[in-house]
Amino acid sequence: MHDMEFTPEELLQQLRELDEHPRIEAKLGRDAGDSVMQTVCAFANEPGLGGGFLMLGVAEPDDAHAEFWVAGVTDSDKLLGDLQHHCRDQFEQPIPVRGEAVLLEGQRVLIVFVPELIPAAKPCVFKGKYDSKNKRKSGIWRRGLNGDYECSQQELEPILLAKAGTSFEQVVPAEAEWEDLDPAAIALYRALRQKVRPHAEELQASDEEMLHALNLVKRQNGQLLPNVAGLLLLGKPLALRRLLPAIRVDYVRIVGTQWVEDPEQRFATTLDIREPLLRLIPKLEAAILDDMPRHFRLREGDTQRSDEPLLPQKVIREAIVNAVMHRDYQVNQPILVVRYSNRLEIRNAGYSLKPNALLGEMGSIQRNPCIASVLYDLDFAETKGSGIRTMRRLLENAGLTAPVFASSSQSNLFTATYLLHQLMDTEQLQWLQQFSYFGLNDDEAKALILARETGAVDNASLRAITGLDTLSASQVLRKLHHQRELLVQGGASSATYYQLRNLPELPLFDGVDTSDLTPNTSDLDSNTSDLRGDASDLPPELLAAMATLGTKPRREKLWPVIIWLCAIRSHTAEELAARLGNRQVTALKSQHLSLLREQEKLLQYSYPEVVNHPQQAYATTAAGRAWLAEQGITVYE
Incomplete structure (x- = not known):
């Protein structure tokens, strides 16, 4: 060998x-x-x-x-x-x-x-x-x-x-009908395509012939029926809800820099979007832009200042298109877009088919080629593999940190993080001055900054921002822990994470200077309805189910309780162990939580980008809520 x-x-x-x-x-x-x-x-x-x-x-x-x-x-x-x-x-x-x-x-x-x-x-x-x-x-x-x-x-x-x-996008869902396609969306495709290429040959054909040529419908038993790609691009919202219930985008606004910082107010604002992609992409883009801090810029040669979003509009568009184009639609999990005060994160099911080291290089590997082809024809996307390179260049021109990508084939998840500041900007460099006598290298400095920004750093997240391999990243973290004594280790083995040791109290960077920024969230609905406190806030039916568990309950009794609790709010493994009668955390993880998350896909991590995060918690997925409904359990949000 x-x-x-x-x-x-x-x-x-x-x-x-x-x-x-x-x-x-x-x-x-x-x-x-x-x-x-x-x-x-x-x-x-x-x-x-x-x-x-x-x-x-x-x-x-x-x-x-x-x-x-x-x-x-x-x-x-x-x-x-x-x-x-x-x-x-x-x-x-x-x-x-x-x-x-x-x-x-x-x-x-x-x-x-x-x-x-x-x-x-x-x-x-x-x-x-x-x-x-x-x-x-x-x-x-x-x-x-x-x-x-x-x-x-x-x-x-x-x-x-x-x-x-074949691929899942070419599957015709059961009970799909031609009437599930939205005539207005088809007309929108024609209008957008005409702007890009007025004499495109498919525009001369009937709707049936055009969609058949685009591989958006399949002929079955003499009828043209929409496949998954056709429904995603051109389907009616009610048809999407009926046939593909988990296919939506959830936009969440978080106050602060962590997923759950204040148990009394989990989300500041939320917006759920369920539309055909031709309308979803610009709608989501507008929502992010409206909620994005803006700054005024006077370009050389201009006589007036321009009002521009902190994150360039082209970067936002490219990020959205990448998520919808490369998503694994077979996984019943909505795309999650989270706007923290210091970063924008986009999480979608579907690991990168290109190795992380080759992201940004020329050449594209497409999970959904039919969807990608349509978006390319309409100038929504490019298919030459240069989208990530373009984003990096635009962010560099805007004075921002390059995007951080984390791809896991094991959890089938891709996360893109866009910081709204330079990772090593003036404020961060000033904070690092207190450690100058250590002679930190760039990778060590980035590990400390990441731990400060997100509350913890682990091997995977450090690899994402530095390009280090697994062993090199581990050596950096161990050095900061054992020799520098700047990080405190938590967890063990594959669950190891690191937090900052008790350092001089300095204000945590929590976004950008707002003196010249005008955020706007007026069109997003406030949502605090899923906040639940102690056991007194739990439904009587759930409390009754918990009371009957006993010391060694079978899965059919224990799993509905776990999924129900995590549907009301995210729970850490320790919280679940306490609620379920002070069970052993290790056994609960190995015998139940891991199976529910990895195999059954009924639970998901609250911090997928930092798997070993000290506040890691479990939340019920859309598939988990559907599973509860099959058991006759309705969770009110």
Whole structure:
């Protein structure tokens, strides 16, 4: 395996640094049993992971070892032979694993690389295990944040669509009709297209022919029916609500710099938008611009000052278009746009199909090519992969920090953060002066600033703003913690985060100088209806359900209570453990919360951009609310 991207020493170091690593799995390696083969299946299946590494002969921490330790294997040749035989014999599709025995810390260890199969060869499934009627078990394994899991039929659908060479945007929803398309939206498309290209050939065709040519409708049983792309671009709002209930954008205004700072007023303002994309994009853009601080600028050669938003309008448009164009619409989770006082964050389901290191480079990989093509034809978007590069240039010209992108294939989430100031502006540099005697480098300074801005910093968030790799980011944080003693560590292993140590009290930067800014939120409705306090504010039905849980409740009794509580307001794991009868937090996370968030998609993090945030909490997703409704539980907002 001379072409392996990591050395054995680097693999072991990454395990020890992160504990749980999506691409590395350690096993004692006494034999190539079920646990080993399930991990092989998961690595081969997981979309976008690029395969993974098995370290056989490396054991997990135990009472005698504080970290992963090298136990070694006794017969590496036999173990590798058995593993390769099982990879040919146990699966419907053979998996070409590559392995070699190496010496690591004086012990013989087997390092095996499992490649991700091409879409046409997926899913990797154990022979005779796949049962299309079993909605809970499939015999097909995938890779999650906390290891391997047997995926459900719903989690299998993206793999099967990719195998068929199609995408979810081309699926025709059940009960979709031609009448679900909005004639006014179709007319809007024609008007916008005519402005860009007056003599476009599709404009000469009838509506039916035009939409068929644009791949927005499919012919079934002699009828033209709208697919998901057609509904998203041109559907009536009521049709979107009926057929795609979670397809909307939630715009939230937060007072301050953190998601939940004042439990008495969770949101300052909210605006939910459910429109066809041709109307949604400009409507959301207008909402953000109206709520954006503005400044007056006198350009060279002009005789009058101009009133401009702090974040350039083209950047806002590009950010919105990227979110709707690259979103994974198969996930029932609205796009969330959050306007903090110091930044704008846009979170959408769907990890980046391009590696983070290549974001901004030429070339585009499209998750929804039909939607992207229409938006490109109307000059809403570009398809050459230069959108992010354009945003970076515009922000640099405006004197602002480049956007921070965080993409996670494991949680299938993409977050874009646009700071409304320079990360290292004058005010921040003045604050850093108190640490001048440490001789901080740029990465260390950025880690401190990020911890100050958001309340915490972890490995993933530091990588996003610095471009460091996992190990380098970990070394920076450990140095600031152990040697500099400027950060305090919280959590453990993969849940590690860092906060500022008790430092001299200086005013927290909470936005921008408002002396020359005129924010406007007049068209957004105030919303504090989902604020709930202590148990006295809980519905009597929920209190009754909590009272009957007992000491060891089954999932069918416990899960509705958890999802109900998190639908009323976000709860930390500690809060949930206390409400549910002082349960063990660790067991609650591993046995229930992780499953509800990662596999069932009924819960989501309140701080997805900083997974290990000290105030991390769980909130019920749109799918979770729908699940509650199926149980006969209605949560009033």
